[in-house]
Each structure stands twice: as C-alpha cells, then as structure tokens.
Amino acid sequence: DGGITQSPKYLFRKEGQNVTLSCEQNLNHDAMYWYRQDPGQGLRLIYYSQIVNDFQKGDIAEGYSVSREKKESFPLTVTSAQKNPTAFYLCASRFTGFGNQPQHFGDGTRLSIL
Amino acid sequence: AQSVSQHNHHVILSEAASLELGCNYSYGGTVNLFWYVQYPGQHLQLLLKYFSGDPLVKGIKGFEAEFIKSKFSFNLRKPSVQWSDTAEYFCAVKTSGTYKYIFGTGTRLKVLA
Numbered sequence: 696d697g698g699i700t701q702s703p704k705y706l707f708r709k710e711g712q713n714v715t716l717s718c719e720q721n722l723n724h725d726a727m728y729w730y731r732q733d734p735g736q737g738l739r740l741i742y743y744s745q746i747v748n749d750f751q752k753g754d755i756a757e758g759y760s761v762s763r764e765k766k767e768s769f770p771l772t773v774t775s776a777q778k779n780p781t782a783f784y785l786c787a788s789r790f791t792g793f794g795n796q797p798q799h800f801g802d803g804t805r806l807s808i809l
Numbered sequence: 810a811q812s813v814s815q816h817n818h819h820v821i822l823s824e825a826a827s828l829e830l831g832c833n834y835s836y837g838g839t840v841n842l843f844w845y846v847q848y849p850g851q852h853l854q855l856l857l858k859y860f861s862g863d864p865l866v867k868g869i870k871g872f873e874a875e876f877i878k879s880k881f882s883f884n885l886r887k888p889s890v891q892w893s894d895t896a897e898y899f900c901a902v903k904t905s906g907t908y909k910y911i912f913g914t915g916t917r918l919k920v921l922a
Contacts, residue, residue, distance in 0.1 A: 726908050735818065737899060737914035745908050753909070785853070791908070795841050795860045798910060800853040 697722045699801035701786050706806045708773070708780065716771045716804045718786035727769035728787040728798065731755060738785065744769055745791065773806065781808050811836045813902050815913035822890050823921050830885040830916050832874075832900035839905040842883040844874055847915075848896045856898070859883065870894070892922045 699720045708714045718727065726745050730738040740753030744763040758777025763769055769788075773780045783805050787798040816831045834840065844856040857868025864876040874885045883900060900913040 728910070730912075735914060737815075738901075738912040740909065740911075743908060787853075789908075795858075795903070797843055797855045797858055799855075800845075802852045 699786055699788055699799055701784075701801035701804050703804060704802065706804055707809050708806060709809050711775045713772055713774050714780075714806065716773065716784055716786075716806070718769045718771065718801060720767055720769075720786075720788045720799075720801075722788060722790070722799060723766070724788035724799070725766070725791045726789045727763065728789070729753075729759070729761065729769070729771045730785045730787065732783040732785055732803070741771065741784075780806055782806060811902070811904060811911050813900055813911050813913040815898075815900055815916050817916045818914065819917045819919075821919045821921065824892055825889050826920075828885070828887040828890045828894070828918070830898055830900075830918070832883045832885065832913060834881050834883070834900075834902045834911075836881075836902065836904050841903040841905070842874075842876060843901040843903070843910075844868065844872070844883075844885050845899045845901060845912075846896050847899070853899065856885070890918075890920050892920050894918060895920045 702717045728743040729741040739755050742761040744750035760772045785803045786801045789798045790796045812835045814833045842859040845853045846856045847853045857866050859866045859876045867873045898916045901910050903910045
C-alpha cells in the first residue's frame with residue numbers, strides 16, 4: 696500500500712543530544728513537509744521541500760535541520776539547539792504535478808526529553 | 810502575516826445535534842482551503858477541500874463547508890453529528906503560487922452518545 700512511514704513512533708532523547716526522525720513515502724510525491732504539533736497550537740511548519748536537494752525553512756526552523764537527498768526520504772534532525780523539543784512531529788507529502796493536490800500525512804513521531 | 814483562526818477550541822455536542830466549526834483566514838489573494846480531521850490515535854485525513862467553483866463543498870462522512878470570500882471564511886458543517894465524529898478538526902489554507910500550508914490551531918469535538 697502507498698503511504699508515508701514515520702519512524703520511530705516514540706522517541707526519547709537526553710538533553711544535549713541530536714536525534715533524527717525518519718520520514719519515507721512511496722507515493723512518488725514531489726513535495727514533503729515537517730510539522731510540529733503541540734496542544735492548542737495546531738500544526739506549525741518546520742521545513743518543507745519541493746524537490747530533491749532543495750528545502751526551505753518554515754515558521755519554526757530554529758534548532759532543526761533537514762536533508763532531501765532522495766525523492767522518497769525527508770529526515771528531520773532535532774538538534775541540541777532546540778530548547779523545547781518535546782512534541783508530536785508530523786511528516787506530510789504532496790503531489791505537485793496536476794492542479795492542486797492535498798497533503799497526505801504520516802502517523803507521527805512523539806519525541807520526549809528524558 | 811498570513812494566519813488561520815479557528816475560534817472554537819473545544820466543542821461538546823450530543824448525538825444528532827448540528828455542528829458548525831468556524832474558520833477564518835487572513836490573505837487577500839487566491840487561496841485553496843482544506844479541512845482535515847484527526848481521529849484519536851490516527852493520522853490526519855483530508856475531510857474536504859475547496860479550490861474553485863461552487864463555494865459549497867461536500868466532503869466525506871456527511872461534512873460540508875462553505876467558502877464565503879467576502880468574509881474570508883470556510884466554516885465546516887454537519888447537520889447531525891455521531892459519536893464517531895469525536896476528533897480534532899483542523900482548517901488549513903494554501904495561498905496560490907506557494908507550497909506552504911498554514912494550519913489553524915484546531916478544534917476538539919466531543920460527541921456524547
């Protein structure tokens with residue numbers, strides 16, 4: 696089945712450590728996105744990528760980094776510079792070829808600080 | 810800056826009651842509008858979308874939304890809710906010429922059986 700796979704589902708990090716969240720899609724979508732979801736704040740955009748080897752900062756990019764070396768993969772690294780990393784992280788993708796297509800979402804990764 | 814406002818943060822209804830969730834956005838140009846739903850323990854799913862044409866859009870599970878351009882609104886409605894509609898609902902806007910989506914803060918709906 697086609698879809699977006701985020702792993703792991705739960706992740707624990709010690710203070711001062713970097714951690715990488717995986718996002719893989721087999722939908723042949725061009726654009727991929729990372730959001731952070733906090734209670735009462737909805738989804739806030741961290742980074743997005745329209746094509747391979749290109750990505751743009753979203754509204755809350757500080758303390759995060761991404762790469763887009765392959766079309767199907769868009770990993771997110773939460774660095775030690777992110778002061779409040781505990782949150783639910785959602786990856787999404789979208790086909791940009793014909794007209795306006797909606798985003799499809801993964802199941803998310805919940806990151807907690809030990 | 811562009812923004813999306815969802816005025817109702819928590820809504821509690823009894824089964825068979827009618828539902829209307831508000832969504833307003835701030836952008837004067839062409840927009841694409843979406844409502845997503847997140848059921849407990851599940852990923853976000855598209856409920857309905859508006860790109861152009863008829864401003865009354867019908868989605869899955871009996872939901873509909875009306876785009877009123879003059880009011881910058883895209884309210885979600887359902888005539889009769891069910892217990893299974895308990896979820897969090899997000900309104901989202903994409904402005905033309907960009908790949909960026911802006912989401913509202915969400916509305917948690919609880920339907921009492």
